[in-house]
Amino acid sequence: MDLLRFITAGSVDDGKSTLIGRLLYDSKNILIDQLEALEKSTKNRTDGSVDLALLTDGLRAEREQGITIDVAYRYFTTPKRKFIIADAPGHVQYTRNMITGASNASLIIVLVDARQGVVEQTRRHSIIASLLKIPHVVVAINKMDLVEYSQDVFNNIVIDYAEVAKQLGLKNVTYIPISALNGDNIVDKSEIIDWYDGKPLLEFLEEVDTAHDIDLDNARFQVQFVIRPQTEELHDYRGYAGKIISGIYKKGDKVKVLPAGLETSISKLEVGGREAEEVFAPQAAVIQLADDIDISRGDAIVKTEDTPVVSNELEVLLCWLDDKPLQTGNKYYLQHNSRLVRAVVKSIEYKLDVNTLQQQPVEGGVKLNEVVKATIRTASPLVYDPYDQFVVNGSAILVDETSNSTVAAVLLQ
Amino acid sequence: MSKYHLDYLEQLEAESIHIFREVAAQFERPALLFSGGKDSITMVHLAKKAFAPGKIPFPLVHIDTGHNFPEALEFRDWLANEVNATLVVRKVEDTIKQKNLTEPKGKFPSRNWLQTYTLLDTIEEFKFDACIGGARRDEEKARAKERIFSVRDEFGQWNPKLQRPELWNIYNGRIHKGENVRVFPISNWTELDIWNYIRKENIDLPSIYFAHERQVIEHEGQLVAISEFVQPDASDVVLTKQVRYRTVGDMTCTAAVESAAANLDEVINEIIATRISERGETRIDDKVTEAAMEDRKKNGYF
Structure with missing residues (x-):
């Protein structure tokens, strides 16, 4: 059994919470006491019937105001897969929440209201999906019951969205007509939507092929922590613990330590205290090297024949996530996996309109939820790959030195 | 694969x-x-x-x-x-x-x-x-x-x-x-x-996670063990039941589950079959407010 992380994106009344509630409920991942609590809180409201959307409303503050504050994570399991849903709210601060939820997702469900068709929000969600390179897109055309399950309505939305997908370069797009409220094409195939011959949503989620989402060709590793037991029997032991970001490492591989550039080879590999002949992404491993080199947290160990970019002048896309605006010349910490370096934003070239993808001039500071192209200089070099080629080694964050907040998502270019 | x-x-x-x-x-x-x-x-x-x-x-x-x-x-x-x-x-x-x-x-x-x-x-x-x-x-x-x-x-x-x-x-x-x-x-x-990881990795657990006999009282449908901290009232019926714990917290706020599951396989089968959540079944204090x-x-x- 494997794991699929996905995010649901929709605007306020697209029925996103109902869809998640329906997935959990119909796949029998809701338990009796949770249902009882649900019935109780529905009774506290005035409208009567059990509201599946309430299953996903978390905090009391939110229930009282009928809104969602932040990204919530939901879990459900079928015999085929374990699923982690990032449930991001669809209103103010949406971009910030969606980026948080989408950054770990391998699939996005874009909800479209069949009555509304492709709207501005749909485009915005899709642009974020394309910026973050989410590998799989499901366009769930919801509320089909309210358009009399019309195939024409469905087909027209597919034509409209295909245009958006083409413009954004989205690949692997799947369209499913659903009614979250009535459970059509969620877990079981809808009998009413008999003209649709694809899979219902859950079956699609169970079977979508994610094996190729992990890059096994280019080996990337960054040192998180140096293990030095310094006991009598392990006196000289020095192991570099970290996550295999991508690719495969084998015992004996010739490697280069970056940014210093020193070459050596792998003498021993371990996973969870057990020796291994090879290790691969996304394992948490320990690498030992043949030569005694000065290596510390944040250094990269890569194969000599395939090296990433090493630079302290970075072209980036910044998604600004903080209330305090960004000004040219501001200094931050930049964190790239475990590597933390000081950074200054040297220039801001343009702002990307997240509705139209057009480049616009930046006037004043960069505000919350804006996406800009910028140049950053770091105090010491970063070892990375362009995000478009290599998501896991091309992403970073900016941290405000004074507030310690995470203020930007950085996509290295 | x-x-x-x-x-x-x-x-x-x-x-x-x-x-x-x-x-x-x-x-x-x-x-x-x-x-x-x-x-x-x-x-x-x-x-x-x-x-x-x-x-x-x-x-x-x-x-x-x-x-x-x-x-x-x-x-x-x-x-x-x-x-x-x-x-x-x-x-x-x-x-x-x-x-x-x-x-x-x-x-x-x-x-x-x-x-x-x-x-x-x-x-x-x-x-x-x-x-x-x-x-x-x-x-x-x-x-x-x-x-x-x-x-x-x-x-x-x-x-x-x-x-x-x-x-x-x-x-x-x-x-x-x-x-x-x-x-x-x-x-x-x-x-x-x-639970599946505990089974896969063969992790040791305290014995109370597996079925054992215990003197309990019933409180709002939950079984609570009698101990120096929880004493029965005159109206309580003290029962001897075969139970296990699904969570282990304090003796005063953790309820037992009636069970004969003596090993990990049996415990996991029971948890898969159960229709009540972990906290709902075993925590006496969580029901107070949502x-x-x-x-x-x-x-x-x-």
Whole structure:
């Protein structure tokens, strides 16, 4: 059994919470006491019937105001897969929440209201999906019951969205007509939507092929922590613990330590205290090297024949996530996996309109939820790959030195 | 399936180990909050794997309410010794005396809420800057929204509206003096994931997780063990039942499950078949208000 992380994106009344509630409920991942609590809180409201959307409303503050504050994570399991849903709210601060939820997702469900068709929000969600390179897109055309399950309505939305997908370069797009409220094409195939011959949503989620989402060709590793037991029997032991970001490492591989550039080879590999002949992404491993080199947290160990970019002048896309605006010349910490370096934003070239993808001039500071192209200089070099080629080694964050907040998502270019 | 493929438990394990190593590297004085339950036992196992062949580079801290199952305490001491970890125990009893706190009353006098005082004092005593906890997001609605690195202010409070965005697998642990971070390495595990992992890794558990005979009383449909802390009223019928515990908390607030499951396979089968959630079935205190956990977290609870 494997794991699929996905995010649901929709605007306020697209029925996103109902869809998640329906997935959990119909796949029998809701338990009796949770249902009882649900019935109780529905009774506290005035409208009567059990509201599946309430299953996903978390905090009391939110229930009282009928809104969602932040990204919530939901879990459900079928015999085929374990699923982690990032449930991001669809209103103010949406971009910030969606980026948080989408950054770990391998699939996005874009909800479209069949009555509304492709709207501005749909485009915005899709642009974020394309910026973050989410590998799989499901366009769930919801509320089909309210358009009399019309195939024409469905087909027209597919034509409209295909245009958006083409413009954004989205690949692997799947369209499913659903009614979250009535459970059509969620877990079981809808009998009413008999003209649709694809899979219902859950079956699609169970079977979508994610094996190729992990890059096994280019080996990337960054040192998180140096293990030095310094006991009598392990006196000289020095192991570099970290996550295999991508690719495969084998015992004996010739490697280069970056940014210093020193070459050596792998003498021993371990996973969870057990020796291994090879290790691969996304394992948490320990690498030992043949030569005694000065290596510390944040250094990269890569194969000599395939090296990433090493630079302290970075072209980036910044998604600004903080209330305090960004000004040219501001200094931050930049964190790239475990590597933390000081950074200054040297220039801001343009702002990307997240509705139209057009480049616009930046006037004043960069505000919350804006996406800009910028140049950053770091105090010491970063070892990375362009995000478009290599998501896991091309992403970073900016941290405000004074507030310690995470203020930007950085996509290295 | 390619040989370069991790199943879901291996993926969860890799993620948790990554988090443990981030904590060890980013903080000067981290601690693992050890409750004695299966989740914290699983965390100790993961921490051991994260730093092997070295030892776990932070202490295990137990906030002892004084209402623990003796089996759990015995197991705690055995485990700390087994993995060669430093064990720090601080007692709620002492905090109650020092601070002249009011002991909870009633038939089930839970000190659950009072633990927060002892925890915050312990954090201050040792200047812990990161406390690793075993909370899972599937447990409860308030937990579903908490980050893996969750910053608490100097009063230990969680502010759900001011959480840092947590992007990709990059964890920002920078804090101001006096603040600390609660870290939840098993956020993405469910109850069943934990049990399946315990089986896969052959992790030892205290005996009370398996079927045994116990004298219990029935309280609102839940079975509560008779102990020095919970005494039957005249109206109670004392029953001898075969039970196991699905969670292990205090004797005053943890209910038993009637069961004949004597080994992991049988326990897991029962959990798969059950239609009641873990907290709903076993926690006597959580039913009080829907927002009970949210309130406790805001006040500095785990």
